Amino acid sequence: GAVVSQHPSWVICKSGTSVKIECRSLDFQATTMFWYRQFPKQSLMLMATSNEGSKATYEQGVEKDKFLINHASLTLSTLTVTSAHPEDSSFYICSAHDGRELHTQYFGPGTRLTVL
Amino acid sequence: GQNIDQPTEMTATEGAIVQINCTYQTSGFNGLFWYQQHAGEAPTFLSYNVLDGLEEKGRFSSFLSRSKGYSYLLLKELQMKDSASYLCAVLGGDYKLSFGAGTTVTVRA
Numbered sequence: 001g002a003v004v005s006q007h008p009s010w011v012i013c014k015s016g017t018s019v020k021i022e023c024r025s026l027d028f029q030a031t032t033m034f035w036y037r038q039f040p041k042q043s044l045m046l047m048a049t050s051n052e053g054s055k056a057t058y059e060q061g062v063e064k065d066k067f068l069i070n071h072a073s074l075t076l077s078t079l080t081v082t083s084a085h086p087e088d089s090s091f092y093i094c095s096a097h098d099g100r101e102l103h104t105q106y107f108g109p110g111t112r113l114t115v116l
Numbered sequence: 117g118q119n120i121d122q123p124t125e126m127t128a129t130e131g132a133i134v135q136i137n138c139t140y141q142t143s144g145f146n147g148l149f150w151y152q153q154h155a156g157e158a159p160t161f162l163s164y165n166v167l168d169g170l171e172e173k174g175r176f177s178s179f180l181s182r183s184k185g186y187s188y189l190l191l192k193e194l195q196m197k198d199s200a201s202y203l204c205a206v207l208g209g210d211y212k213l214s215f216g217a218g219t220t221v222t223v224r225a
Contacts (some may be wrong), residue, residue, distance in 0.1 A: 034213070043203060043215040044159070093158050095213075102211050103147045103164060110158040 002028050004096050013084055014116055021111045023094035025041045029074035030096035034105065035067075038091040050077050072116035084115045118142045118214035122204045127222045128194055136189045136202050136219045144209015145166065150178050150189045151203040155219065159203055168169070199223045 003026040013019050021034055032051050036044040048069050050056040056069035066078040077096075081088055091112055095105040119141040128134040140148070147166035151159035164186060165171055165180035177190040191198055204216040 043217045044205075044213075046212055046214070049212065091156075103166070103207055105213065107160075109156045110156075112156070 002096070002098065003017070004030075004094065004106045004108040005093075006094055006111050008111060009109065010112040010114075012114045012116065015085050016083055017082055018082045019084055019113060021081075021092055021094075021113075023079070023108050025075045025096045025106070026096075027107075028096075028098045030077070031074065032097040033071055033077040034071060034095045034097070035077075035079050036093045036095070038093060038110075039055035044093060047079075072096040081105045081113065084113070086115045089113055089115045117209060118178065120204055120206055120214060120216035122216040122219045124217070125222070127224060129196055129224050130187075130196060131186065132194050133173045134191045134194060134221060136191070136204075136221070137205035138189070138216055139185045140185050140187070140206050140216075141202070142185075142206045142208050145182065146211060147181055147211065148178075148187050148209040149203075149205040149213070150187075151205060153201045153203055155201075162202075184217065185208060194223045197224050201209075 005024045006083045007022045018099050037047050038044045047062045048056045049056045050071035051070045052074050058064045062066050071077040091110050093110040094108045122138045150162040153159040163178035170179045175192045180187045201218040203218045205213045211219050
């Protein structure tokens with residue numbers, strides 16, 4: 001089956017630093033990748049949609065200059081949280097779509113970010 | 117916009133049946149998903165309904181009524197390992213997923 005990986009699985013950083021999270025599709029080409037954020041005891045909220053080779057589309061309320069998304073290849077998308085603050089501490093999950101069945105998204109295992 | 121409602125918590129006994137309801141109001145509809153999520157983990161796919169009716173898959177079944185904007189997930193023969201959060205998610209007209217807040221199911225011995 002389709003496998004999506006994320007790296008790192010968890011990260012702790014100091015306030016003001018930037019953190020990069022990678023999302024990779026291991027055995028398929030992902031034409032579209034989605035980035036979600038989940039705060040404790042809340043549901044997943046879509047942050048942005050990225051298509052390979054083009055700019056990401058951000059959901060309302062998500063700062064594009066703070067959450068930089070790069071989808072440089074068909075198997076890799078990165079999310080960089082710039083100048084992270086404690087309120088950015090969350091569970092970040094990516095999913096990938098292979099362009100065939102439009103209803104199918106494959107989720108990565110998630111990255112737990114803690115900003116001190 | 118999307119509005120998806122599901123109960124916050126449910127408790128049931130091992131071996132019992134639990135039904136988790138989900139109602140939705142969305143702009144465009146391309147299907148409804150149910151996911152299971154254990155604490156600290158990513159959601160795992162349980163079911164997908166795009167047409168009205170009941171889909172059965174082992175101990176789990178999912179039902180959809182598009183005219184009523186309603187779905188339910190039925191968990192039968194509950195096991196302790198079924199204790200988790202269950203997320204109802206709707207795929208909108210733009211093929212983006214909108215998630216409900218999740219229902220935490222606790223299975224007691």
